[in-house]
Amino acid sequence: MIRKLLKKISHPLLKFGTEKYFSKPRPFSYEGVEVLVMPGVFPPHYTFSTKILLDYISQIELKGKTVLELGCGSGIISLYTSKKEAIVTASDINESALTALKEASIKNNLVIEIINSNLFKAITNSNFDYIFINPPYYPKSPQDVKEKAWFCGEYFEYFEDLFKQLSQRKDKNVIMILSQDCNIDKIKDIAFKNHLKLEIELERTTIAEKNFIYRIITI
Numbered sequence: 001m002i003r004k005l006l007k008k009i010s011h012p013l014l015k016f017g018t019e020k021y022f023s024k025p026r027p028f029s030y031e032g033v034e035v036l037v038m039p040g041v042f043p044p045h046y047t048f049s050t051k052i053l054l055d056y057i058s059q060i061e062l063k064g065k066t067v068l069e070l071g072c073g074s075g076i077i078s079l080y081t082s083k084k085e086a087i088v089t090a091s092d093i094n095e096s097a098l099t100a101l102k103e104a105s106i107k108n109n110l111v112i113e114i115i116n117s118n119l120f121k122a123i124t125n126s127n128f129d130y131i132f133i134n135p136p137y138y139p140k141s142p143q144d145v146k147e148k149a150w151f152c153g154e155y156f157e158y159f160e161d162l163f164k165q166l167s168q169r170k171d172k173n174v175i176m177i178l179s180q181d182c183n184i185d186k187i188k189d190i191a192f193k194n195h196l197k198l199e200i201e202l203e204r205t206t207i208a209e210k211n212f213i214y215r216i217i218t219i
């Protein structure tokens with residue numbers, strides 16, 4: 001019952017119902033790192049995905065490793081990996097997210113390279129030690145940059161482009177979180193078409209939904 005209710009609350013359309021709350025910058029923190037989540041930027045407060053990915057990352061030795069957070073939103077993952085002494089690049093297409101992240105990096109005294117890039121288009125390094133992705137996965141055409149945090153396109157265009165580009169790269173560990181709420185079989189099919197496979201790393205059941213962390217490998 002509670003799970004059903006929470007699941008409803010975490011639906012993107014209802015998330016938009018919380019627009020009033022997120023019309024002001026809202027703080028979010030993890031392990032002593034704090035960000036201000038700007039209006040129009042993916043709020044890590046409601047979904048469990050960002051927090052689960054952060055908990056997963058907390059177990060990895062990242063000192064001196066190169067890390068890309070692809071689609072960084074608030075950038076809490078980028079800042080946290082920088083705190084773990086990784087060499088971090090954060091990318092997104094949402095300019096207000098990137099501006100706020102620049103300020104957060106100064107406030108937290110953490111160094112990250114911040115790049116406005118549509119997927120890998122403006123990324124020059126083709127061999128990161130780690131890439132972390134919390135993707136948009138609802139199949140609907142995004143109407144603006146804000147909706148791109150949630151919607152992957154009616155025909156899963158985000159995943160079509162992502163896997164095509166990933167298949168031409170040489171990164172060592174590509175880690176992506178998905179939820180039972182999305183069409184995992186369809187996403188796996190698109191990966192397979194690009195000679196990639198989603199290997200399960202971790203399954204986490206929260207009160208609202210099941211989340212899965214996958215390692216994307218070449219087949």
Ligand SMILES: C[S@@+](CC[C@H](N)C(=O)[O-])C[C@H]1O[C@@H](n2cnc3c(N)ncnc32)[C@H](O)[C@@H]1O
Pocket residue numbers: 042043044049050069070071072073074075077091092093094097117118119133134135136145148149150158
């Ligand atoms: C679900 S949010 C995740 C944000 C953050 N990584 C987190 O875990 O809290 C997805 C992010 O991907 C970004 N995004 C969507 N399409 C993108 C694209 N083609 N290239 C780069 N970033 C994109 C969105 O702007 C959004 O910030």
